Amino acid sequence: MARRTSSSMQALLGLLTIEPMSGYDLGLMVRASIGHIWHESYGQIYPNLKKLAAQGLVESKTEKQTGRPDRRVYSITKRGREQLVLWLSVPPQPEIPRNEMLLKLFFGAQVPTRILVGNVERMVEEHRALLEKFRHAEVEEIDRNPQYPDAPFWKMAARFGQIEMQAHLKWAEETLRELRKIEKQRSSSKRTKE
Amino acid sequence: MARRTSSSMQALLGLLTIEPMSGYDLGLMVRASIGHIWHESYGQIYPNLKKLAAQGLVESKTEKQTGRPDRRVYSITKRGREQLVLWLSVPPQPEIPRNEMLLKLFFGAQVPTRILVGNVERMVEEHRALLEKFRHAEVEEIDRNPQYPDAPFWKMAARFGQIEMQAHLKWAEETLRELRKIEKQRSSSKRTKE
DNA sequence: AAATGCATGTAACGCGTTACATGATTTT
DNA sequence: AAAATCATGTAACGCGTTACATGCATTT
Numbered sequence: 001m002a003r004r005t006s007s008s009m010q011a012l013l014g015l016l017t018i019e020p021m022s023g024y025d026l027g028l029m030v031r032a033s034i035g036h037i038w039h040e041s042y043g044q045i046y047p048n049l050k051k052l053a054a055q056g057l058v059e060s061k062t063e064k065q066t067g068r069p070d071r072r073v074y075s076i077t078k079r080g081r082e083q084l085v086l087w088l089s090v091p092p093q094p095e096i097p098r099n100e101m102l103l104k105l106f107f108g109a110q111v112p113t114r115i116l117v118g119n120v121e122r123m124v125e126e127h128r129a130l131l132e133k134f135r136h137a138e139v140e141e142i143d144r145n146p147q148y149p150d151a152p153f154w155k156m157a158a159r160f161g162q163i164e165m166q167a168h169l170k171w172a173e174e175t176l177r178e179l180r181k182i183e184k185q186r187s188s189s190k191r192t193k194e
Numbered sequence: 195m196a197r198r199t200s201s202s203m204q205a206l207l208g209l210l211t212i213e214p215m216s217g218y219d220l221g222l223m224v225r226a227s228i229g230h231i232w233h234e235s236y237g238q239i240y241p242n243l244k245k246l247a248a249q250g251l252v253e254s255k256t257e258k259q260t261g262r263p264d265r266r267v268y269s270i271t272k273r274g275r276e277q278l279v280l281w282l283s284v285p286p287q288p289e290i291p292r293n294e295m296l297l298k299l300f301f302g303a304q305v306p307t308r309i310l311v312g313n314v315e316r317m318v319e320e321h322r323a324l325l326e327k328f329r330h331a332e333v334e335e336i337d338r339n340p341q342y343p344d345a346p347f348w349k350m351a352a353r354f355g356q357i358e359m360q361a362h363l364k365w366a367e368e369t370l371r372e373l374r375k376i377e378k379q380r381s382s383s384k385r386t387k388e
Numbered sequence: 389a390a391a392t393g394c395a396t397g398t399a400a401c402g403c404g405t406t407a408c409a410t411g412a413t414t415t416t
Numbered sequence: 417a418a419a420a421t422c423a424t425g426t427a428a429c430g431c432g433t434t435a436c437a438t439g440c441a442t443t444t
Contacts, residue, residue: 006431007294014301024395037296041433046397067441069395081304088305092294092313094320096404100201100286102231102354107208108347110275111282116347119286126288152376153302153310156369160296160362167361168354175350182346200403218423235405240425261413263423290432 009048010087011038013057013080018150020075023049033137036130036161049074057083105175113183117176124172131165134158203242204281205232207251207274212344214269217243227331230324230355243268251277299369307377311370318366325359328352 015026023045030040052058057080063071076084101119108116138158142151209220217239224234246252251274257265270278295313302310332352336345 007292007297008431011297014297014304017301017304022395023397034297034300036291037293037300039290039292042395042397043399043433043435044431050397065394068393069438069440071395084301085305088298088301089309091316092298094295094317095293096233097230098201098233099231099289101288102351103201103205103208103228104282104286105347106228106231106351107211107278107282107344108350109343110208110211111279115283122285123288149303150301152372153299156302156372157296157300159368160365163361163365164358167357171354171357174353178346178350202403216423217425236423236425237405237407237427238403244425259422262421263410263412265423 007087008040008044009052010084011040012045012048013052013076013084013087016058016074016076017081017084020073022071022073024071033134033141034157036134037157052080056080113179113186117179117183120172120175120179124169127165127168127172131162134161201281202234202238203246204278205234206239206242207246207270207278207281210252210268210270211275211278214267216265216267218265227328227335228351230328231351246274250274307373307380311373311377314366314369314373318363321359321362321366325356328355 012026015021015029021029023042026040026045026049027042030038049058049060053060053074056077058074058076060072060074063073065071101123104119105116135158138154142148142154142158145151206220209215209223215223217236220234220239220243221236224232243252243254247254247268250271252268252270254266254268257267259265295317298313299310329352332348336342336348336352339345
């Protein structure tokens with residue numbers, strides 16, 4: 001049996017402690033606010049909300065809206081909170097690493113250096129954009145609720161993202177310098193061969 | 195259709211550029227040497243090697259051994275190398291984040307602080323152990339082949355791991371301080387209530 | 389007129405892990 | 417005597433993505 005505690009459902013349960021939300025809202029949230037911590041696709045969200053409801057961990061009511069489709073808003077139940085605390089008390093399993101960019105760099109000797117340079121440069125751009133986006137979203141969210149009991153924990157998670165990204169950017173700079181050195185060496189060794 | 199370029203097979207193909215290896219060797223390698231970059235389980239490795247062989251991207255020969263089971267050693271073919279270069283030239287897709295530890299911290303208000311402290315402390319221990327392990331493995335591997343064309347790229351990948359882990363440890367220290375502050379606040383507010 | 393946003397959902401499929409099976413040898 | 421190491425493999429299952437379906441309202 002492949003038992004894995006399905007952290008997907010627990011994540012949804014946790015997010016519903018913040019406030020009642022629809023599946024759509026949850027999707028927006030993982031995309032906009034906590035995207036650097038956790039991701040869920042809608043293909044996961046909707047079925048899992050149903051399952052949570054079947055287990056009595058959340059309950060839903062339909063909100064009629066004019067002009068747009070009805071919203072099915074979920075809120076966490078008392079039993080849901082109890083279940084969440086259980087899950088939160090289990091030590092998190094460490095990440096299993098699968099960094100495609102690093103792997104491709106690891107095999108870098110097989111391809112022209114400019115491809116690797118492009119990869120790293122693209123990563124830098126993406127990182128800068130993400131850093132902006134999440135810093136913005138988090139600062140807003142935290143400052144909107146100054147005395148909120150969640151605020152300090154959100155800040156810690158946000159800090160992780162910032163510190164990690166800074167480290168990645170530092171590495172990227174260092175690596176780009178190295179790659180350009182290799183590029184020069186290769187082109188000069190080509191010249192001496194001719 | 196869910197087409198995902200199955201980077202698992204490409205990873206195996208890439209590793210076979212280093213030297214011919216058996217499935218068992220590949221498993222050892224991802225566990226010991228490049229474990230912070232990439233992971234594969236044996237349940238993936240063996241079937242994927244078969245598929246690669248069926249496509250003519252690798253070829254195998256059986257090595258008889260006395261006393262222990264025969265080894266099926268795979269080597270990459272010319273077509274395999276061509277295929278690998280194609281894959282290496284495709285921009286890597288960014289990681290999809292799913293950090294269980296961070297997520298649990300994000301919901302930290304729901305549980306006693308000591309649980310979170312425990313989680314972070316466990317992470318620090320794991321990180322220190324990994325840092326040791328991989329630094330060791332990489333230094334060995336790189337220094338064993340000083341003039342090897344792969345060496346500079348392996349170094350870059352190794353540097354990534356080091357820089358990232360340092361950043362994580364820095365964050366962990368900072369976070370432990372914060373958590374202890376919160377712990378004190380909570381216990382003092384409990385006293386004033388009594 | 390076409391595209392985007394709001395909103396919920398299902399089906400198909402691929403990927404990956406875990407567990408199991410086998411069996412000899414060496415270490416504890 | 418039991419456990420670990422070497423070595424290859426298969427089967428079952430869960431997780432997650434992608435693609436598709438629907439349909440109205442607003443924006444371009």
